[in-house]
Amino acid sequence: MSLLRLKALYQTVILEHAQAPHHFGTVPDAQTVTLHNPTCGDEINVQMVIQDHQIKQIAFTGSGCTISQASASIMTDVLAGQPVAVAQQRIANFSTLITGDTLTADEQHALGDAAVLATVAEFPTRIKCATLAWHAADQLLTMGDDADGRTK
Amino acid sequence: MTTIDYRQDFPILKTRVNDEPLTYLDNAATSQKPQAVIDAMADFYANGNANVHRGVYTLAAQATDRYEAVRDQVAQLLNAARREEVFFTRSTTDSLNWVVQTYGEQFVSAGDEIVVAVMEHHSNLVPWQQLAIRKGATLKYVGLQPDGQLDLEDARKQITAKTKIVAVTQASNVLGVTNPIKTLARLAHAQHAVLVVDGAQAVAHMPVDVQALDADFYAFSAHKVYGPTGVGVLYGKYALLEQLTPAQFGGEMISDVDWQTTEFAAIPERFEAGTPNVCGVIGLGAALTYLQRVGFATVQTIEKRLTAQLLDGLTQMPGITVYGPQTVADHGPVVAFNVENVHGHDVATGLDLAGVEVRAGHHCAQPLMRYLHVSATVRASVGFYNNEADVERFLTALKSVKEFFES
Structure with a gap:
């Protein structure tokens, strides 16, 4: 079988994030969004504390495949501490990348480890796995720092 | 024995x-189609296409005959007492929803119980759950024995005098188990409840006799028995069908329409509103002819051997958990596992x-x-056209x- 293609999708950095995800856990007094991938049962819960239009804290919990867990972990690194507008731009850029379009070198650099997820574009059935956490984050950012309630 | 000949048909x-x-190896999701089915459907559109049940011209009469001949074929396959007990829908899901929207709506009230098994596919679960919510009825679940078989002791407890409907699958699409339908029918009927059977995973793999099973309703899909997508079958006991008000109204299902009232057509046309999937039904007919030519004895011999090979290979591999029975004796051609x-x-x-190609x-x-x-x-999940090399590659x-x- 094509182990090369398997290696192209599951690069070491992805496997490492999935095995030891960053920012995995809960943040007190955060706003949260939980999303499901109905085709596979993956669940991702993203939490953020947003103050002064900036992501002060970010974390996630959930269960799912290697791609969904790794992507969530990478995302928390990419968004942590960022102003809301920057975070929203990075999420949009990630969406561009994962659907097979190219980014500028600077945009790609800003996405950190997420750049390696570009290969997911070659596996159309797995794109939803990679984007689940980012959709959750996008929803949290849209709610913004004016929202005082919590979403579940 | 060799399966080479059958493979060439697909x-x-x-x-x-x-x-x-x-x-x-995803036959539980849908089976592949033999050339005979592809040809029958292409031939219908190339040479025989007309609407059914209404034209007075030759082509329409021929299309109607071909369509109705499949009703006879299905009635024979299921050993229905009469051909009128069989009608065509668009899927197993559609068939089961049909029972919910007719029998369920008419006979389930607040405080009644509907009993399903925990192993049900969403199509034999969500419609009942939503009916229970609408009616203020209670949805109850029959659990499993440790090996994944249906727990009949639990079924005896869950099916009570309040139970109006028992809905179970004949064969699980995950655990590979086959359920004791006859016993469940006895338990349901003793409480004056009806038994609705989801046959989606059964009909391609075993002979089904709805009279011997004493099922009140029985549903399956053409696409899992080597036929096309878009056609489902519903069998219902005639005495029950007679009590039901149609869930859908329109063309084909009427005998006389006046300004304010309508007299419905006889059963089964009464329950087939609108132009049916004529070509799909003809495809189902070709699939059943093909399947019966292969014969269930051959199907079961091949599938049993391949299932044994699957189970042996998986249970011998370290770090693999197989769900459901671990032995082939209790196992249909579906094996679910995790690494x-x-x-x-x-x-x-x-x-x-x-x-x-497997499902996850x-x-x-x-x-x-x-x-x-x-x-x-x-x-x-295997079908009779799979072979040892397929399982080996897997x-x-x-x-x-x-x-x-x-x-």
């Missing part, structure tokens, strides 16, 4: 996926790169996944995928 088996020969510490989707992507996920049975305490499983690819994620 053109798709010659295709390649990801530069590898197609190893199709320790590797998510089902990752396993399925790896197998796909080797041309091995919750298999439209989320309550069962919760019951088993898993979020997803991988499922390999096991070899699985070993490589496992090693990749373990390293």
Whole structure:
């Protein structure tokens, strides 16, 4: 079988994030969004504390495949501490990348480890796995720092 | 015995996926189609197309005859007492929803109980759940024995004088078990409840006799018995059908329409509103002719041997959990499993790169996944056109995928 293609999708950095995800856990007094991938049962819960239009804290919990867990972990690194507008731009850029379009070198650099997820574009059935956490984050950012309630 | 001849009947088996020969092990999702079915459907559109039940011209009469001949075929296949007990829908899901919207709406009231098994596919669960919510009825679940078989003792407790409907699958799409339908029918009927059977995973793999089973309603899909998508079958006992008000109204299902009232057509036309999937039904007819020519004895011999090979290979591989019975004696041609510490989707992507097509996920049975305490499983399911080489390729690819994620 094509182990090369398997290696192209599951690069070491992805496997490492999935095995030891960053920012995995809960943040007190955060706003949260939980999303499901109905085709596979993956669940991702993203939490953020947003103050002064900036992501002060970010974390996630959930269960799912290697791609969904790794992507969530990478995302928390990419968004942590960022102003809301920057975070929203990075999420949009990630969406561009994962659907097979190219980014500028600077945009790609800003996405950190997420750049390696570009290969997911070659596996159309797995794109939803990679984007689940980012959709959750996008929803949290849209709610913004004016929202005082919590979403579940 | 060899399966070579049957493989040649299925053109798709010659295709390649990801530069590898197609190893199709997702028969529980849908079966592939023999050339005989493809030809019958192409021939209908090329040479025989007309609407049914209304034209006075020759072509329409011929189309009607071909369509109605399939009703006879299905009635014989299921051993229905009469041909009028069989009608066509668009899927098993549609058939089951039909029972909910007619029998369920008419006979279930607040305080009544509907009993299903925890292993149900969403199509034999969500419609009942939503009916229970609408009516203020209670939805109850029959659990499993430790080996994954239906727990009949629990069924005896759950089916009570309040039970109006018992709805169970004949064969599980995850655990590979076959349920004791006759016993469940006795339990249901003793409480004056009806038994609704989801036959989606059964009809392609075993002879079904609805009278011997004493099922009140029985549903299955053409696409899982080597026929086309878009056609379902519903069998109902005539005495029950006579009591039901149609859920859909329109053309084909009437005998006389006045300004304010309508007299409905006889059964079964009464329950087939609108132009049916004529070509699809003709495709189903060709599939059943093909399947009966192969014969269930051959189907079961081949599928049993391949299931044994699957179970042996999986249970001997370290770090694999097989759900449901571990022995072939209690096992239909569906095997669900997980690889320790590797998510089902990752396993399925790896197998796909080797041309091995399996299902991964919750298999439209989320309550069962919760019951088993898993979020997803991988499922390999065989049909009689699979062979030892298919199972071997699957096991070899699985070993490589496992090693990749373990390293």
